[in-house]
Amino acid sequence: MGSYILAIDQGTTSTRAIIFDGQFRPIASDQMEFKQYFPNDGWVEHDAEEIWQSVVTTCRNAIAKSEIEPSQIAGIGITNQRESTIIWDRKTGKAIAPAIVWQDRRTADYCDGLKAQGLEKTITEKTGLLLDPYFSATKVKFLLDNVEGARTKAENGDLAFGTVDSFLLWHLSGGKVHKTDATNASRTMLFNIAENHWDDELLAIFDIPRSILPEVHDCAFEFGVCEKELLGAAIPILGIAGDQHAATLGQACFEPGMMKSTYGTGCFAMLNTGSEMVPSSNRLLTTIAYRLDGKTTYALEGSIFIAGAAVQWLRDGLKLISDASQTGDLALNADHGQEIIMVPAFAGLGAPYWEPRARGAIFGITRATTSAELAKATLEAVCYQTRDLIEAMNKDWSGHGDNVVLRVDGGMVASDWTMQFLADILNARIDRPDILETTALGAAWLAGYNAGIWPDAKEFARQWHLDKRFEPSMDEAVRASKYKAWKSAVAATISHATID
Numbered sequence: 122m123g124s125y126i127l128a129i130d131q132g133t134t135s136t137r138a139i140i141f142d143g144q145f146r147p148i149a150s151d152q153m154e155f156k157q158y159f160p161n162d163g164w165v166e167h168d169a170e171e172i173w174q175s176v177v178t179t180c181r182n183a184i185a186k187s188e189i190e191p192s193q194i195a196g197i198g199i200t201n202q203r204e205s206t207i208i209w210d211r212k213t214g215k216a217i218a219p220a221i222v223w224q225d226r227r228t229a230d231y232c233d234g235l236k237a238q239g240l241e242k243t244i245t246e247k248t249g250l251l252l253d254p255y256f257s258a259t260k261v262k263f264l265l266d267n268v269e270g271a272r273t274k275a276e277n278g279d280l281a282f283g284t285v286d287s288f289l290l291w292h293l294s295g296g297k298v299h300k301t302d303a304t305n306a307s308r309t310m311l312f313n314i315a316e317n318h319w320d321d322e323l324l325a326i327f328d329i330p331r332s333i334l335p336e337v338h339d340c341a342f343e344f345g346v347c348e349k350e351l352l353g354a355a356i357p358i359l360g361i362a363g364d365q366h367a368a369t370l371g372q373a374c375f376e377p378g379m380m381k382s383t384y385g386t387g388c389f390a391m392l393n394t395g396s397e398m399v400p401s402s403n404r405l406l407t408t409i410a411y412r413l414d415g416k417t418t419y420a421l422e423g424s425i426f427i428a429g430a431a432v433q434w435l436r437d438g439l440k441l442i443s444d445a446s447q448t449g450d451l452a453l454n455a456d457h458g459q460e461i462i463m464v465p466a467f468a469g470l471g472a473p474y475w476e477p478r479a480r481g482a483i484f485g486i487t488r489a490t491t492s493a494e495l496a497k498a499t500l501e502a503v504c505y506q507t508r509d510l511i512e513a514m515n516k517d518w519s520g521h522g523d524n525v526v527l528r529v530d531g532g533m534v535a536s537d538w539t540m541q542f543l544a545d546i547l548n549a550r551i552d553r554p555d556i557l558e559t560t561a562l563g564a565a566w567l568a569g570y571n572a573g574i575w576p577d578a579k580e581f582a583r584q585w586h587l588d589k590r591f592e593p594s595m596d597e598a599v600r601a602s603k604y605k606a607w608k609s610a611v612a613a614t615i616s617h618a619t620i621d
Contacts, residue, residue, distance in 0.1 A: 123193030126569045127183070127356065128561040129176055131201045131285050132364065133157075133222065133386040134433065136172065138179035139561045140187045140194070143574060145584065147558065149187035151179040158219060163226035163477075165468065169207050169216035172285065173292050180352055191353035195572040197293070198360035198564030200367035201285040202386075203308045206260035208271065208282050208333065214296055216288075217280065218268045221260040224387075224426055224468040228259035229477040240326060247313045247320055249398070249407030251475055255424070257284060258310035258327045265329070275333050282333040284309070286361050290344055293358060298345035301335040303412035304366035312337070314409050315398060317417060339412045340366070341571040360567025364560050365389040365422065366411050371559030371566065372528045373582035374410075375418075380514075380526070383560065384533035387471070388428035388503055390510045392421045394518055403513035404473040413578070421517055423472040423510030427465040427481075428503045429533050434467070435499060441492040449536035451496035460603075461485045462610040463498040466618075473513045474611065479618040484610045503533065504543040505607040511547055526550045530559040537589075545595035546604065555588040 125148075130137040134157065139150040153175045158166040184191055204223035209216045221227070232252050235241065241252040250256055261282055265272045274280045281291065284305045290298050306312040306319075311329065313320040319334055338344065344358040362370065365383055369391050372381040377395035382388060393410055398419045400407055410420035432448055435441045442448060462484040464470075469477035483498065511527070527549055534540055534553050544551045556562055569575025576584075 123195045124574055125187070125189055125194045126565040126572070126575070127180065127194050127197045128565040128568070129180065129197060129199045129289065130364070130558070130561040130564065131172065131176060131199070131289060133202045133224070134430070136175040136179050137558070137561060138176070138183040139558060139565070140183050140189070141562070141565045141569070145562065145565070145575070147556070149183050151182035151186065153179050161227070163229070163468065165222040165224040166219035167205065167222055169209070169220045169288060172220065173289065176289055177351060184352060191356065194354065194356050195574050196357050196359035196568035197347060198566070198568035199286050199289060199358065200362055200364050200560050200564035201289070201305070203284060203305060203363040203365065204255055204257050205285055206257045206264070206282070207285065207288045208261065208264050208280055209288065209291070211279055211281050214292060217271055218264055220285070221263065223255055225260065226254045226469050226477045228254040228263055231259055231262070232477075235326070244310060244323065244326070247315070247323060248307070248310050249314050249400070250308070250310050251404060251406065253475055254477055255471070256308060256310040258323070258329065261329050262327050275330050278332045280333050281335070283335050284363070286363070287335045290358060290361070293347045293351065294345040295348040299335045300344050301337055302340045302342065302361040303337055303409050303417065304340060304363040305361065306337045307409040308363060314407070314419075317412070339415065341413055341567045343571070357572070359571040360564055362411060362564060362567060365391055366409070367563030367567070368530055368560040369393065369410055369420065369563065371561070371563030372530060372554065373585040374528065375578045375582055379528070381528040381530065382507055384428050384503065384529065384531035386428065386430045388425035388507060390423045390507060390514070392514050392518065394419050394421055399518050401513070401517045403516045404475055405510070405513050405517060406472065421514055423513060425503070425506045425510070426468045426471045429531070430467065431463070431465040431499045431502065432533070435496060441495065445532070446535070448496040448500055449538040451493040452500050452538050455493040455497040456489065459485065459487065459490060459494050460606060461490060461494045461498040462606055463495070463502045464610050464614045465499065465502050466614055470611070470615070473509055474615065476615050476618060479614050482610065482614045482617070484613070500536070500539045501542060504539065504546045505604065507543060508547050508604060511549070526552055528552045528554065530554060530557055532557070540591045544591040544593045546600060548593045548600060550593070551591040553588045553591070555586045
């Protein structure tokens, strides 16, 4: 058996493949962006074939860069954008329609109809989720109802549904395996997280046939084997977790009370609550953090739809920057006398507001406002939204105590300016690890642990390394004033969105 692990990190705007050695060090990687499609207001789609090809390409490139033989790879770990929905033909492996991305809001009216029927309480009690277009169930129903012949084919057993992990597993295994893990299943709004199975009552509510669902397993599991002709060797696929769950593992947040926040396309904060399934009274999500050796660990999660995507908008939409790394320097040199507030509700507002009709807004611009002030407001918005999540978590569960330490990861945390503002606005310590791509690391740990070449959770946690800690230094009155302005801007944005 080899000593290397291949992690596939299939994200919302790009795919990465990273090869780790036996000391958890990334030795080679490759990344590829792919196209986002916005066919209607609030709609977000991907081409499933583009996703698949990006995975094959990046894996092959990473292996080539590593200069190791494919046979030296002991296992593959997969982590993926969650909730994004693909339905494909079991005979051809081809998607019947574009993938509906987690950010997509097209089923908002349908969700409102189910709420009017009084069904949200039942759904939340079983799944820990709120009734929102974010999750997979309403996307599945939309495809079955709107793609010609889809429902008949589904009922005849000719179609398969999956989040992106299942679609990749199917293709990596040559169409032999239709499975997923408990974390991805928990984000579909069809999975009973207390009883750990697909729920017949939920399937009936959303009118979804059981025949299209994948088998659900632990995160570390022998899911299948990658076809030899794809990557040069028959490599076992030994771990799967949704991206935020994989980041929780990669950050070694194995103990109740530990928290991490990942800053990618969106921002997702997760608080480990151990074996306790904590219901939220503050519109957070109760979810499966991970399931290992048949034991389920739960978490409270806050989901922000737009974080790095707002920086991408500054680059690709407004053409104000040519590279995301420029935003930190722009913010540093901005006119701090201008109190610009940006509410990046491009695809609605997530936790704790859950307002799918909201759209982005900018407050306080003047004739003197430049790209620097807009960049500063964009970075600050991510931090304000994180405080929204942390405050809700504090109200829901006090098990983590008063001395909050937030472990952070993802592309945005490379900016010292952003991390210092985050520490200031949260009044909390921010710990940045030496490996920022902790999502991929978490997927790699699952595969390495399952292969028997990486240590168990306790030893893995001991080897987590800090790169830099950011301590709060902002005056309390300034902090309170800034956050009050943010809350006012959010209220105005929601008010505008909900005008009859």
